[in-house]
Amino acid sequence: MASCGGTSGNSKEEPLVPPTVSIKTQNVSGEAGSQFLSVSSTGNWTIVTSAPWLTVSPDTGSGNSNTVVLSYTENTDAVRTATVTISSSGGSATASITQNKLVVPVPPSPGPGDNPSQQEENGYGFKTAPYKWLELPETIEGDELEFFAHYMPLGGATVRNYSFDWDYDNLVAPWVAYPLCSGNIGNGGRSDQWGLDPLLPDKKQPVLFKAYSNFGSRGHQIPSADRLNRDANIQTFYFTNMTPQDYDFNGGIWAVLEGKVRDWARKTGAATGTDTLYVVTGCYIGNSTRKAFDNNGKAVAVPEGYFKALLRYKNSESVGHKGFMACAFYFENENKYGSKITKELSMSVADLEKKLGYKLFVNLEAKVGAETAKAIKEENPATVSWWWQ
Numbered sequence: 001m002a003s004c005g006g007t008s009g010n011s012k013e014e015p016l017v018p019p020t021v022s023i024k025t026q027n028v029s030g031e032a033g034s035q036f037l038s039v040s041s042t043g044n045w046t047i048v049t050s051a052p053w054l055t056v057s058p059d060t061g062s063g064n065s066n067t068v069v070l071s072y073t074e075n076t077d078a079v080r081t082a083t084v085t086i087s088s089s090g091g092s093a094t095a096s097i098t099q100n101k102l103v104v105p106v107p108p109s110p111g112p113g114d115n116p117s118q119q120e121e122n123g124y125g126f127k128t129a130p131y132k133w134l135e136l137p138e139t140i141e142g143d144e145l146e147f148f149a150h151y152m153p154l155g156g157a158t159v160r161n162y163s164f165d166w167d168y169d170n171l172v173a174p175w176v177a178y179p180l181c182s183g184n185i186g187n188g189g190r191s192d193q194w195g196l197d198p199l200l201p202d203k204k205q206p207v208l209f210k211a212y213s214n215f216g217s218r219g220h221q222i223p224s225a226d227r228l229n230r231d232a233n234i235q236t237f238y239f240t241n242m243t244p245q246d247y248d249f250n251g252g253i254w255a256v257l258e259g260k261v262r263d264w265a266r267k268t269g270a271a272t273g274t275d276t277l278y279v280v281t282g283c284y285i286g287n288s289t290r291k292a293f294d295n296n297g298k299a300v301a302v303p304e305g306y307f308k309a310l311l312r313y314k315n316s317e318s319v320g321h322k323g324f325m326a327c328a329f330y331f332e333n334e335n336k337y338g339s340k341i342t343k344e345l346s347m348s349v350a351d352l353e354k355k356l357g358y359k360l361f362v363n364l365e366a367k368v369g370a371e372t373a374k375a376i377k378e379e380n381p382a383t384v385s386w387w388w389q
Contacts, residue, residue: 017042018091021084023070027098032187034071037095040064041088051082054097074188074230075099124148124200125166134311135177135278138362139165145174148199148240152232154184161232162222164240167285170301171206171294172243175282176221180265181275186229194218197238206294208239215292215302219245221281223258243283244292244302248335257308257329260341264312264387271319272386278311280360284330305332309349309360311376312386320376320384322368326361327381328352343382350377 019041028035037056039045044062049055053073061068070084081098125146128139139147149163162178194209196202208218221243224236235241245254265277283303290302307330314323326349331337337345349360365373381387 016090018093019045019086019088020093021047021086021095023084023095023097026096028072028100030075030099030101032072032074034069036066037068037070037084038066039068039086041086042090043088045086045088047084047086049082049084051080053080053099054082054084056084070097072097072099075101076230077101124204129163131163132363132366133160133163133177133179134276134313134361134363134367135179135280136163136362137165137175137177137280138359140358144168148197150199150235150238152184152227152229152235154186154229154232159184161227161235162241164221166200166204166240167301168204170285171298172283172285172301172303173221173240174285175280176241177278177280178222178226180226180261180277180279182266184232185226185262185265186232188228188230188233190224191230191233191237193234194237195234195239197240200240206239206242206298206300207296208242208294210295212244212292212294212300213297215244215290217245217247217250218242219250219254219306221283222279225258226262226279239294243306244300245306246333246335249331249333249337252335252339253331253337253341254306256339257331257341261308261310264310271314271316272389273314274312275315276313278313278361280307280309282307282309282356283333284356303333305330307331307352307356309352311349311361311364321372321379324364324368324372324376325381325384325386326376326379327384327387328360330355343388346381346387348378348380350374353377 022038025035047056047059055071057069079100081096083094083096085092085094125148127141129136129147145165145167147165150161151158152161162176164173164176166173197205211218220236221241222236224233227233227236265274267274284305285301286304288302288304291299292302294300309328311326316323328347328349329345353360
């Protein structure tokens, strides 16, 4: 007779076997990453981790598996260790992983030591841009603006994050320029580490730990969401990247356009994808006499409007003009544009140049020739279906 809840007296219960879990790479770099776990169990199992920076997916299952993903976030603090514990009816087992601190290279930055011949006397940046990056507008010697560039670590190298011209009189950057693609957008979130730009003295930039005292919002020129890796994102919160922007405009059509630009940069496909989207974002002072005031009472010019100029490149002769096409937008600094980016709001780069009074993508001609560069800039983006698909 079988006992209650048991087996017949002539049979033997299967022994309970403890599960196992192993981590292939137990010492990892400070960068965010993931790897597969190796799990062995005779029945159902559950996995938990000892720290929030370490996660598994899925965290439940049955039997053996080599497809459980162990993920870890970027580590900018001290070396840290956590454990992974698997539990089943047969018992439990643990494995540990150690993550080193992220090593951030000290980025080079343009300055008096790099090219003394291009420095203003007692200046802080370059008179003109010493680089031939495709996203750059023209920089003009003698216009009292100075050129600066910020750099970021990416894939084991130091690359440009963004560059800008600085207007010492109005305390804004007339433009900020940068390359954009899925690879340099990165992963992470807003750092919200508002701070002074280390390339300029405090007295030569607005102080904006809090919003302007009398106007709108601290509007990013290169958006925070265009650079999500932590060190790159922190640089987007420098005060030199801020301008006085109408609050509802900043959170309205301007935010919609920023998202649209990222969508264009992330597009994939042999003909429909984007290798790099070169972006110029800027503010236009025009005839504005309005002033906003920083946290120390310094006056900052309130721009009349804002613009974006986009140069898309795809390494394909069948795309655009030698792989390039362009699109531009200009908005007044007020909330009156609705909530959708349409072709009717776009304009050619050539028309935007006429509005601004200086050249955009000034190095494009050397890349593709004068005639092709002219065709790219003059093309009406409203007639190019790629932008509106």
